[in-house]
Amino acid sequence: MSRFLLLGAVLAGVCASAAGADPSPEFAVIGMDAQIRTDPPKLAPSGKRAPYGGRVTVLEEKTVDGKVYAKVQQSGGAKTVYGWTAKTNLGSPKEFDPAMAPGDEVDTETLKGIDAVMGSIYNARGKYLFDRAKELGASPAALAAVLKVESGGRGFGPDGRTIVRFENHTFWGQWGKAHKDTFDAHFKFNPDKGWLGHQWRKTAAGPWVDEHKNQAGEWEVLEFAQTLDKPAALKSASYGAGQIMGFNHKTVGYATVEEMVKAFDRGIGPQLDGIIAFIKTHPNCLKGLKENDFTLFAGCYNGRGKEAEYGRLIKDAAEAYTKVTRGKTLGG
Known part of the structure; x- marks a missing residue:
């Protein structure tokens, strides 16, 4: 299981397929603090937010000081024009399933x-x-706190593909150990702390490139690794909102890693179901979650090393969820 601090790179809007007869691309609001701003060039905060999970279309775009802003409109219903927000607040509609929403809502404006x-x-x-x-x-x-700390609840990157993180040290175990010369020509990692020092290069004479900078880079190295051994490469990456490692495919209910990757690409539902399946099959994860022993949970779900730190983050998020959903039908 990959570490919680994953992929600060999921920070750009992504065009999804058009919905119905509407010729405009449809987006989902993936920024939980998607501030609505006044018209360019001031773009001052208005005190309002675009609704998290809402479907929108982009009416206009402007680049101000190197940052892209979009004027967004509700894509259904009254087609309310919300106003301007940073384009990084928009992403793939696959992030949301309306059936997951409660019947009542928390007023997040305040x-x-x-x-x-x-x-x-x-x-x-x-x-x-x-x-x-x-x-x-x-x-x-x-459970809400785990989702928040693990990935912010986000499962898809800027181009609509599943969030991934390729792990060089895992690929070493899956394939590189038996093909050392080829592996060493293309991949590096810290031998003492395998999750550190990840670099790669496409050609044996090319410059080394640091990994884990953005999703485009993650997919590039994963796709290259697949040319060496596809199943081993897919097993060496983590996927989606729960960052499930590919080698855990059977644990979460898939006969092959290819089946898991395809399912996770379909939408957020299979990704979240993967988190549940992983917890169910790991006693310490289930025990930690049931007993609110979040340090135990973090050590099980993400491995040893920073479980106390991550346990505190989960605890804080759980307390916040309980507080803000108090009185709600399906609250914490």
């Missing part, structure tokens, strides 16, 4: 920081979290 984030998670996934937490014997708050 919330800030972690409270606003956890309120937004409830609004987008409250029913799913309630149902699956009940199935696990845990609290919705605990």
Whole structure:
């Protein structure tokens, strides 16, 4: 399982396929704090937010000081024009499934920081979290907190493909150990702390490139590794909102890693179901979640090393979720 601090690179909007007869590309609001701003060039905060998970179309774009802003409109219903927001707040509609939303919502307009984030998670996934937490014997708050800390709840990158992180040291174990010369010509990692020092190059004479900078780079190295051994390469990356490692495909219910990767690409549902399946099959993960022992959970889900730090982050997020959903039908 990959580390929580994953992929600060998921920071650009992505065009999805057009919906119905509307010729404009449809986006989803993936920024939990998607500030609506006044017209360019001032772009001053208006105090309002575009609704997290809402479907929008882009009416106009402007680049100001090197940053792209989009004027967005509700893509269905009243077609309300929300106003201008940073394009990085927009992403793939595959991030959301309306069936996961609760019947009531948290008013996030007056919330800030972690409270606003956890309120937004409830609004987008409250029913799913309630149902699956009940199935696990845990609290919705605990499950919501795991989702927040693991990936911010995001499963897809700027181009609509599943978020991935390719792990050189895992590829070494899956394939490189038996093909040392070829592996060493293209991949590097810290031999003492395998998750550090990841570099790669496409040609044996080319310059070394640092990894884990953005999603385009992650997919580039993963696609190259597949030319050496496709199953081993796919098993050496983590995927989606739960960052499930490919070698765990059987644990989460898929006969092959290829089947898991295809399922995760279809939408957020299979990705979140993968998190639940992983927890169910790892006793310490389930015990930690049920007993709110988040350090135990973090050590199980993400491995040893920073479990105390990540446990504190999960605890803080769970407390915020409980607070902001108090009184809600499916609250924490």
